[in-house]
Amino acid sequence: MSTLYLLGIGPGSQDHLTAAAKKALAESEFVVGYTRYIKQIENLLNGKEVYATGMRKERERAAHALEQARRGRTGSIVSSGDPCIYGAGGLLLEMATEDDFNLDLKITIIPGITAALSAGSLLGAPLMNDYVSISLSDLLTDRETIINRLHSAGKGDFVLALYNPRSTKRREIFLSMIDIMLQYRKADTPVGVVTSAYREEQEVIITSLARLAEMEEKISMNSIIIIGNSQTYTKGGYMITPRGYF
Amino acid sequence: MSTLYLLGIGPGSQDHLTAAAKKALAESEFVVGYTRYIKQIENLLNGKEVYATGMRKERERAAHALEQARRGRTGSIVSSGDPCIYGAGGLLLEMATEDDFNLDLKITIIPGITAALSAGSLLGAPLMNDYVSISLSDLLTDRETIINRLHSAGKGDFVLALYNPRSTKRREIFLSMIDIMLQYRKADTPVGVVTSAYREEQEVIITSLARLAEMEEKISMNSIIIIGNSQTYTKGGYMITPRGYF
Structure with missing residues (x-):
């Protein structure tokens, strides 16, 4: 029986690829993916049939695979x-x-370091206690649902990891998000902004909820924003959410 | 300057260790950790000074490191x-x-595959849309905060990943969690229970919110429970949370 791997390559650098991901790539006769991600692992694809396409071609890629x-x-x-x-x-x-x-086909999922984890590792330990992951892309989830989820994240005093926080065409929901969070959190709540984690162009900024809007131009689809909960603090350059210990 | 690595070894099998984690271990003169996790990477620790202690010794281990x-x-x-x-x-x-x-010391964080991701990879794609991570251990967070967060997760229609869902001494909050989630989700909401992911004793079960209480005896501190949102379904043995696509 053939195997189709759904494979996570982690953040920008191959340092964060798992052994399982490398093994699956080595076994693969063909590899399918978004052009940018294929480029990231190019050196591991010698002799393989590669099917790389651009943005918004998810369906075609899945059908091909x-x-x-x-x-x-x-x-x-x-x-x-x-x-x-x-x-x-x-x-x-x-x-x-x-x-x-x-059902003739074996599908094996190889987990990878998701962006909230790679961003977190560059900020300190912001995700040490209960957290919420929300994508601000309102192309894929309706705006009302996102707004409702932001309120729930605020009320529950969760640390908040935001994927796709802002695109050049879309800034309104980013600004709404800040307004909503300010209803639940203090203005000086620590906020981490990590752009292009573990790539050459990596940028890591720790700011506050009140000052996040000023940074708008620096935030792109390659950024992850992590907003602290009521306990999160910064010290020695780290963003830390405390938790009880024995 | 010396480096201290805060290092994630991922789930049970070394297949999910990253290249960065292996490199950091190779560079380490000493390695500190909970006995069970040290055992998991024993073959990588030849010639290193190992400081392994049991449960509830977090402070001692951190002080030693x-x-x-x-x-x-x-x-x-x-x-x-x-x-x-x-x-x-x-x-x-x-x-x-x-x-x-x-501040004389360089601290480098090496992210690892957290349990929600390893459990998710064995269930299908339950975490494909916005999700919440909550630990049910009320030893480290007060019970009222946990209960409040469970309500927020329910109201926000988040997929819910639960860490430390139940211990032999602690079952009340597990049962309360089910009652709370049933206020927001249908009884047939898919629930995945993954115990000891990627270890020899691994167990993966897909059940429903209504039937979760019956499985209580099978759930331990080594289990992760993933509760679907209103859109999550099961098909072909997979638990899938759909999301829009281009």
């Missing part, structure tokens, strides 16, 4: 971070289970 | 999963920044 795997070939569909956290893995499983044909 | 590092030695303090998600990293940063002495 499924078709190849159904022909009995072993391969991988790659995502940055973890394949099943805002990655390509969910759509692939949805499409694979639409009919029963897929 | 800091003391060694301040003597100019390079080493690692290890956690399963990610060191800064319910791991040893937060306490270490808290202790390191208590005085200024620590």
Whole structure:
């Protein structure tokens, strides 16, 4: 039986690739992914059939990977971070289970370091206690649901990790998010902004909720924002959310 | 300058160790950790000074690691999963920044596959949309805060990943959690229970919110429970939370 790997390549640097991910890539006859992520692992793809396409081609990539795997070939569909956290893995499983044909096929998910974890590791320990992960992309979830979730994150005093916080076309929800969080958190709540984690162009900034709006121009789709809870503090350059210990 | 690594060894199997984690262990003169996690990476510790202690010794381990590092030695303090998600990293940063002495010391955080991600990878794609991570251990967070957070997770229609869901001494909050979630979710909401992910004794069960209480005896501190949101479904043996796509 052929295997299709839903494979997470982690953040920018190959240092954070797992042994399982490397092994799965080595076994793969074909590798499918978004052009940028394929480029990131290019040196591991010698002699493999590569199918790389640009943004907004998720469906085509998943269909191609499924078709190849159904022909009995072993391969991988790659995502940055973890394949099943805002990655390509969910759509692939949805499409694979639409009919029963897929049951001939073994699907193996290889988890990867998702962006909240890579951003956290560059800030200190902001995610040490209960946290929420929300994507601000209102192309994929309706705006009302996102707003409702931001209020829930505020009320529950959760640390908040934001994916896709702002695009050049979309800034309104980013500004609304700040307004909402200011209803629940103090103005000096620590906020970490990590852009392009573990890539050459990496930028790590620790600021406050009150000053986040001023930084708007520095925030892109490659940024992750982590907003502290009521206990989070900064010291020695680290952002730390305390938790009880024995 | 010496380096102290706060190092995540990921779930049970070494397959999910990152290249960065392996490199940091290779560089370490000393390695500090909970006995069970030290055992998991024993084959990588030849010739190193190992300081392993049992449960509830977090403070001693962190103090020992800091003391060694301040003597100019390079080493690692290890956690399963990610060191800064319910791991040893937060306490270490808290202790390191208590005085200024620590500023002689370089602290590098090596992120790891946290338990929500390893459990998710064995269930399908339950975490594909916004999710909340909550620890049910009321030894470290007060019970009222946990209950409040469970309500917020319910209201926000978040997928819910639960760490430390139940211990032999503590079952009340586990049962309360089910009651709370049933106020917001249908009885047939898919629930995944993953115990000892990627270890020999691994167990993966997909059940429903209504039937979760019946499984109580199978749930331990080594389990992670993932409760779907209103959109989560099961098909072909996978637990899938759908998300929009282009």
